Amino acid sequence: MKRMIIATKNKGKVAEFQQLFAKKGIDVRSLLDYDDIPDVEETGTTFTDNAILKATTIANMLHEVVIADDSGLIVDALNGEPGVYSARYAGEGKDDQANIEKVLTKLQGVPFEQRTARFHCTLAVAKPNGETTTVDGVCEGYITEEPIGENGFGYDPIFYVPEKQRTMAQLTKEEKNEISHRAKALQHLLSIWDKLFEKGNES
Numbered sequence: 001m002k003r004m005i006i007a008t009k010n011k012g013k014v015a016e017f018q019q020l021f022a023k024k025g026i027d028v029r030s031l032l033d034y035d036d037i038p039d040v041e042e043t044g045t046t047f048t049d050n051a052i053l054k055a056t057t058i059a060n061m062l063h064e065v066v067i068a069d070d071s072g073l074i075v076d077a078l079n080g081e082p083g084v085y086s087a088r089y090a091g092e093g094k095d096d097q098a099n100i101e102k103v104l105t106k107l108q109g110v111p112f113e114q115r116t117a118r119f120h121c122t123l124a125v126a127k128p129n130g131e132t133t134t135v136d137g138v139c140e141g142y143i144t145e146e147p148i149g150e151n152g153f154g155y156d157p158i159f160y161v162p163e164k165q166r167t168m169a170q171l172t173k174e175e176k177n178e179i180s181h182r183a184k185a186l187q188h189l190l191s192i193w194d195k196l197f198e199k200g201n202e203s
C-alpha cells in the first residue's frame with residue numbers, strides 16, 4: 001500500500017490524513033485531486049450508513065480501494081445534535097462559523113459541567129468488489145462559551161479537550177492527531193488492515 005484514496009472533499013480532513021499516513025510512507029489522494037467527481041448525497045441517518053455510502057460510491061467509480069470518513073459533533077445537552085448533520089447544521093451551504101454560532105446559541109446558559117460533547121468518526125473502507133468494513137473513533141470533551149484558536153477546521157474552536165487543557169483549534173496538527181476521533185478510528189483500521197487484505201481476500 002503506497003497510495004490511499006480518501007473519498008472526501010474536506011481540506012481539513014485531507015490535511016490530517018496526509019499527516020497520519022505520511023508516517024507510514026503512504027501518499028494520500030482525495031477527491032480534491034479529481035475534477036469530475038460529483039458530491040455523494042449523504043442520505044443515511046447514521047455515521048456508518050453515510051461512510052459506507054461515500055466509500056462504495058467512489059470505489060465503484062474509481063475501481064480502487066477507497067476510505068471514506070463520516071464524522072461529526074455530538075452534544076449531550078442538545079440530545080446528540082448536530083450529529084450526522086454536523087456539516088449542514090446551520091443549513092445547506094452555510095460555513096463552519098454559522099454552524100458554531102448555532103451550537104453556541106442553543107447552549108446559552110448551560111453550565112460548563114453540562115456542556116459535555118464528543119467528536120465521532122466512522123471510517124469505511126470499500127473494495128472495488130463491493131466489500132466494506134467500518135471502524136469508529138471517539139474523542140471526549142466540552143463545548144466552550146466562545147470560539148478559541150485558529151487551527152483545525154469545523155467545530156474545533158469550540159471543542160475543549162480536557163487532557164490537553166486547550167481547544168482542538170489550539171492544538172497543532174500533530175497534537176490533534178495524537179488524540180482525535182479520526183486518528184483513533186484510523187489506528188483501529190490500520191490494526192486490521194493486513195487481515196482485510198490477506199491473500200485471497202484482496203480484490
Ligand SMILES: O=P(O)(O)OP(=O)(O)OP(=O)(O)OC[C@H]1O[C@@H](n2cnc3c(O)ncnc32)[C@H](O)[C@@H]1O
Pocket residue numbers: 007008009010013042069070071072073086087096099119152153154155156168180182
Ligand atoms: O463528506 P466529506 O466530503 O468527507 O466532508 P464533510 O465536511 O461534508 O464531512 P462530513 O459529511 O463527515 O461532516 C462532518 C462535519 O463534522 C464536523 N467535523 C468532523 N470532524 C471534525 C473535526 O476533526 N474537527 C472539527 N469538526 C469536525 C465538520 O463540521 C464537518 O464538516
Ligand SMILES: [Mg+2]
Pocket residue numbers: 042087
Ligand atoms: Mg459530507
